[in-house]
Amino acid sequence: MQKNKNRNIIITALIVLIIAVAAFFGIKSTNNNSSNNANENSVSAIKKRGTLRVAVFGDLPPYGWVDDHGNRVGYDVHLARQMAKDMGVKVKFTQVNANNRVDTLNSNKADIVLANFTETPERKQVVDFAKPYMKVSVGVISPKSAPITSAQQLKGKNLIVNKGTTAENYFTKKGGVDLLKFDSKTQQFNAFKNKRAAALADDNSYLYAWVKKNPNYTVGIKNIGPNQFIAPAVKQGNKSLLNWTNKEITRLANRKFFTDDYNKELKPYFGKEVRPSDIVLN
Amino acid sequence: MAHSAINVFFAGNNFSRILQGLWTSVWIAGASLIIGLILGTLLGILRTLPNKIIRFILRLYLEFFRIVPTIVLLFLFYYILPRTFHINWPASWMAVLAFSLWVAAEFGDIVRGALESVPLVQKESGLALGLSRVQLLRYVLLPQAVQLELPATINLATRVIKTTSLLMMISIMDVVAIGQQIIEANNQKYPTAVFWIYGLIFFLYFIIDYPLSKWSKQLAAKQNR
CATH class of the missing domain: 3.40.190.10 (Periplasmic binding protein-like II)
Known part of the structure; x- marks a missing residue:
């Protein structure tokens, strides 16, 4: 009982402390941004x-x-x-x-x-x-044996994207495709090679570089969505x-x-x- | 092809760069441990005092550093502190500061536990001999506590060394960060280099941590005898 009570007090105090610290930081940082x-x-x-x-x-x-x-x-x-x-x-x-x-x-x-x-x-x-x-735009690669050359062909198919990229953003907003999301470039290309999806979308410049090394694939869609600027x-x-x-x-x-x-x-x-x-x- | 990836170690000065990264990790871990152990001893002694307020505050401190993940601590020290207090130290100093406070919190608890588990009769005999409180700590309690806290301390040290792999998150070029640089730089030529580089990093961490863990095992066995 006694122990539980102590624990509760400690947890309450911790929460108060964290809120106090957060409030303090919040106030301070708005001050700083505007001034010096x-x-x-x-x-x-x-x-x-x-x-x-x-x-x-x-x-x-x-x-x-x-x-x-x-x-x-x-x-x-x-x-x-x-x-x-x-x-x-x-x-x-x-x-x-x-x-x-x-x-x-x-x-x-x-x-x-x-x-x-x-x-x-x-x-x-x-x-x-x-x-x-610099400018980039989203491209889509697919195997040469089953090329995908228009957004229409993607409907209802699996599409691989990298988390946090323009490609993910674009296709999430657009909808109509099943997205498989990966954390890194290495992971996404490995999954694609293992035929886990019909196509893969990423910045087109990467894709050009990648198909250069992997001649069995092609950049079927070279530009999709708006141009993005770096x-x-x-x-x-x-x-x-x-x-x-x-x-x-x-x-x-x-x-x-x-x-x-x-x-x-x-x-x-x-x-x-x-x-x-x-x-x-x- | 798979075997030639080992060439990555010898291309340019990759190998010495990895060792340099390792030195960064070891340096930060070592400095944090030294500062943290000194500070932690003081905290541990303070926590055995009967004063409730001091004990409560120190308890809060311990719980804070135990609950908050190290990565969050590092972000807090590296990104939030400079913004709020205009403390703009180099990243490695910030890392030493964050790690030291973390080590101090954990080690304080180890010291407290050790001091409390020194047999009561030792304390009473000391007092009966007319030792002052400071003398009692210095000559009776601390020397015996050191024996008891050694295995846990070494365990803490190995944890600190392992945790230095988070340093790359705050732009410190530790061994893992440099390993990733090398992997990405050679990704086109040697796609399998990733296994070799991580293998080497694993090995390097192992040869630092393994003797420590072996030593702590020996000490524990000695105590049980």
């Missing part, structure tokens, strides 16, 4: 500090990854180095994964995210996107860095930087079927 925080990451602050802190992927070839010598390379990383060079500062990378890109910005761990970050209405509410530098993201309210980034993207696009970047980093992966103009925005 953006200054820490403004262009002048970055120049004074001498380093541009960039959040990139470390495990997503060909966009952001680490080669066998421990060097960070990839399409996004190449862009990050160019931006730091143009700003006249050094670059410092923070490795992120898909889920913590927003938090990394909001807790001041990085000034800017260049990690294959697709613009979505949900994300626009929590971070500020600069001008996009853009640099900064902390919400950081106008100074946002404006600088917008101008920088325009400058780089004018001198065909992104086409060069494509030819250097992406072309070896995507092969001849993809043209630079399918991916980059110049």
